Amino acid sequence: DADVTQTPRNRITKTGKRIMLECSQTKGHDRMYWYRQDPGLGLRLIYYSFDVKDINKGEISDGYSVSRQAQAKFSLSLESAIPNQTALYFCATSDRGGHKGGADTQYFGPGTRLTVL
């Protein structure tokens, strides 16, 4: 079983609709992240959470909200989707202590492809 799962894997929606993307992890990590990837732009951080009570905005949080329902679950919401939110969305997790040397490696889910018409 995958350590980081995302649902749905693909979603097509219309402008103005509310959408929720869900992420679950079995790695026991405290930290969770949401990124979006656009063609030719790499990955950009939307929100991150260090624990259930700690939510932080990333580089591109406008138009998005998140909820950390439990240590293992982190959901991303688009309250009113717009076409320029069409992208590939990735959830990631990392351990509190990081690895030797402190690289704080992040582990990614398989992604959700979202299309807003």
Add this chain to the structure above:
Amino acid sequence: DQQVKQNSPSLSVQEGRISILNCDYTNSMFDYFLWYKKYPAEGPTFLISISSIKDKNEDGRFTVFLNKSAKHLSLHIVPSQPGDSAVYFCAAKDSGAGSYQLTFGKGTKLSVIP
């Protein structure tokens, strides 16, 4: 302004030869650097990392070199195999910022030709 730059969108290499992927950064506060590999329809997977206190880290066929004065790092894959064909992302982190955010480059698509 892009803080992590991968100036080569794509690279083709013959199987068995060396692949060299390059990455430049502008933020002198970055102190950890990571390489991720991404296959189509999958999430990025961690490949190798290096701390700014080192200039080389090796793991099997993969070696990362860091040149702090030039703000440049490179990933060497020797020998290259067809299964290495993927998009490679360079990422960097400023641990002192406390946010644990990774800043990613745009990626380089590596094609290893059999």
